[in-house]
Amino acid sequence: MRARVVAVSVGGRKGEKKTPVPSVTLVEGHGVKDDAHAGPGHRQVSLLASESIDKMRARGLDVGPGDFAENVTVVGIGLTDLRVGERIRVGEALLEISQIGKECHDRCAIYIQAGDCVMPREGVFARVIRGGTVAPGDPVETEEP
DSSP, X not given: OOOEEEEEEEOSSTTSOOEEESOEXXXXXXXXXXXXXXXXXXXXXXXXXXXXXXXXXXXXXXXXXXXXXXXXXXXXXXXXXXXXXXXXXXXXXXEEXXXXXXXXSSOOHHHXXXXXXXXXXXXXXXXXXXXXXXXXXXXXXEOOO
16 A cells, blocks of 8 residues: 555644645645644644554544644554654655654643543654645655655
């Protein structure tokens, strides 16, 4: 199976679930257009594997794309196997991995409900090197150095 985008999501406020949309525009050096987390810095776009969401479903949670506040949900690529500095093509965009996992300062709604959350361990963050449109079904490929 080729790696691909399962869903793309945006949110109007930080710290809340994002809403899946038909497509997003990634802006070079900024992130997802119209998303609360967009801006300069190293965490412009967040990605999470569909397989990570499946782990939480297996624990009995009714969760899906965007529920972990990720912008791009993918399948078929080991996000946590990527290294900081590695580049991936996602749809028309080129991203550079900038962080694997994150520290949660507050317990999110998912953690409170399940006693665990996959985003701190399995979420990946990236900078937008080349912008473009990203939509479900788009390919996800690592770029050769």
